[in-house]
Each structure stands twice: as structure tokens, then as C-alpha cells.
Amino acid sequence: MILKAHGKINLSLDIVGKRNDGYHLLEMVMQSLDLHDEVILTEIKKGITLTCNKSYVPEDGRNIAYKAAKLIMDEKNIKKGVDIEITKNIPVSAGLGGGSSSAAAVLEGMNTLFNLKMSKDELMAMGLKLVADVPYFLVGGTALVKGVGEEVIPITPFKDQIVLLVKPSFGVSTKEAYGLFSLDKVKRHVDTAELIDAMEKVDYQKLSYYQRNLLENVVLRKYPILKNIKKTLKRYGAATALMSGSGPTIYGIFENENAAENAAIALDKGGNTVILTKTI
Known part of the structure; x- marks a missing residue:
């Protein structure tokens, strides 16, 4: 299964408060880009294997795409395994969401690959356990994002800019x-x-x-x-x-x-x- 994990830009980023647990409360307008990483998922007998075309990207449990696979396997008691192959085009530690986007692609892809029939809301709740902007990447496009990232409201598309x-x-x-x-x-x-x-x-x-x-x-x-x-x-x-x-x-x-x-x-x-x- 081949998936596109699109990058994003923030058209705005407002910080409107802070929770007792230290998380900042945000209000952001986020926008998907044509720029994307490619994620290939293949069912294997057991476990998780991950490879990436960039040597500086970790290929173990430090990788958020790996964490996404482990989370969905643990929560849904999946006995089989998955091989994840990532071709990175989005720069890392850049503010473009490359890691979170790949994690969202893994959640969505494994939902289909293993016929889990999870709803978008279920996937978003699972994604929020990983990183705050994973729920946005499960929706994509032009969206207003609130809270710690859990509230994603699609708005009028700002395409072809x-x-x-x-x-x-x-x-x-x-x-x-x-x-x-x-x-x-x-x-x-x-x-x-x-x-x-x-x-x-x-x-x-x-x-x-x-x-x-x-x-x-x-x-x-x-x-x-x-x-x-x-x-x-x-x-x-x-x-x-x-x-x-x-x-x-x-x-x-x-x-x-x-x-x-x-x-x-x-x-x-x-x-x-x-x-x-x-x-x-």
C-alpha cells in the first residue's frame, strides 16, 4: 500500500492559553502542501520493520511512524506485523510536520490494511496520543485547529497558492x-x-x-x-x-x-x- 504524507504550513499560529499539565492551547490555520513523503506499508508475519532513504532518520522506536504502528497494533491487538518504507522529501525539524504526517499515514494505512474499520474520530483520538498535529494530518487541506490539536475544523480551501x-x-x-x-x-x-x-x-x-x-x-x-x-x-x-x-x-x-x-x-x-x- 502506497500513501502520500503531505507537509503543511501554518498560515497562523496563536497561543491562547496553557493547561495545568504544561500543554499550550492553540488556535492555528493549517494548510496542506503538495510536497510529500511517500509511505509504503506491507503486511508481514510479525513485528514492525522500518526503513527510510535518509540516514539521519531513526528506523526504530524513536521514529513517530514506528510509534504509530506500535500504538495501533497494541490497541487493536494485531498479531501480524507491518513493514514501513519511508521516502522522505519533507525536511526534518522544520516546522512542516513531516514526522506527524507519516504517522497519520501509518494510522490510516494500517486501518485499511488490517480492515480495522476505525472511524476518522477514532483515528484522530489515537493520533493525539502520539503528537498534537497528527489529528490535523488525518483531515488535511485547509483547517482551523484548536485546543492542543484535537479540534480540526475544515474551512474554505486555499488551494493552488x-x-x-x-x-x-x-x-x-x-x-x-x-x-x-x-x-x-x-x-x-x-x-x-x-x-x-x-x-x-x-x-x-x-x-x-x-x-x-x-x-x-x-x-x-x-x-x-x-x-x-x-x-x-x-x-x-x-x-x-x-x-x-x-x-x-x-x-x-x-x-x-x-x-x-x-x-x-x-x-x-x-x-x-x-x-x-x-x-x-
Whole structure:
């Protein structure tokens, strides 16, 4: 069974509170990308085997796709095994959800492979036990995501937008980004209703004004090179530019593909990973 595990960008990321257990309460607009990893699932006699085309990706219980397979096998008492083969195209530790997307693909794929007949809601509840954004990847597309990631509300699609992703040579973990953030220092939250209105109207000027990622300022302060990437994207004609998720990937949305290609050439240096893709 061959599955596509699509990447995502955050069109917004607002942090609206914090639970007693330390988890932050979020309100985000998330968007699927054409950029994807490929996940191949094959039934085997027993156990879990995982291989990946990138040597830096763990192929054992540290891998979230492996964890997803183990979780569904344990909870559904599956006696047979599964082989997972991942071809990675999405950069890791990038704020693009590559690991979570593969985990969602494993849950969905094993549900079909082993004829488990689990509902979408059941899969989402299981996914939430792994990582907060797995439920979103089980829905995909354009969605408003709330809480710790459990509430996923599909909204008007924001398809076929030209997106240039720029990930520097280093990664930023979710833990690191949230460790830099302080909720009591937030001066302005995201006006999600106005942001969604801008998306529905494809009003880039309004979109640029209302787009915010509350983790961006603290991550950019620690890694000033990201400010330069953002400025370069704007200089080459990006209608809007923002950090995705916990970073460090900065993306630009372009109205013109030639401008995006020129920006890609300018930014393809210094160890940057530059990917031209589109929203789906």
C-alpha cells in the first residue's frame, strides 16, 4: 500500500492559553502542501520493520511512524506485523510536520490494511496520543485547529497558492521553540476571523497584515539569519512571508511563479534547503 504524507504550513499560529499539565492551547490555520513523503506499508508475519532513504532518520522506536504502528497494533491487538518504507522529501525539524504526517499515514494505512474499520474520530483520538498535529494530518487541506490539536475544523480551501519554502541548515525542535516563548509577553493575538476572510477573498494585502505566528519573534531573535530569509522573500516579491510552526522554515506565498523561482535561486545558498511547491 502506497500513501502520500503531505507537509503543511501554518498560515497562523496563536497561543491562547496553557493547561495545568504544561500543554499550550492553540488556535492555528493549517494548510496542506503538495510536497510529500511517500509511505509504503506491507503486511508481514510479525513485528514492525522500518526503513527510510535518509540516514539521519531513526528506523526504530524513536521514529513517530514506528510509534504509530506500535500504538495501533497494541490497541487493536494485531498479531501480524507491518513493514514501513519511508521516502522522505519533507525536511526534518522544520516546522512542516513531516514526522506527524507519516504517522497519520501509518494510522490510516494500517486501518485499511488490517480492515480495522476505525472511524476518522477514532483515528484522530489515537493520533493525539502520539503528537498534537497528527489529528490535523488525518483531515488535511485547509483547517482551523484548536485546543492542543484535537479540534480540526475544515474551512474554505486555499488551494493552488505558490509557496517557496526555505529551511536553513539547522533545525528547531518544538520543545526549543516553546521554551523560548512566554505567554505573558504577548501583545497581539491573531484575528483568525479576519485572516480566514482574507484567505477566502484571496486578498494578499489583508492576508499579510493578519498573518501571525506567535513563535516567530522569539525564534527569529535567537536565529537572526531567519530575518534575512524573510526579508529576501519579500524583496523578491512574496505577497506574504512567515515562519511555519515552530520553525525554522520560512515560507513565502507568491502570486507569480517567475518571482518565486528567482527568490529560490537567490536563497539557494549557505546550506539552505529551498523547495518550490503549492497548496492543495
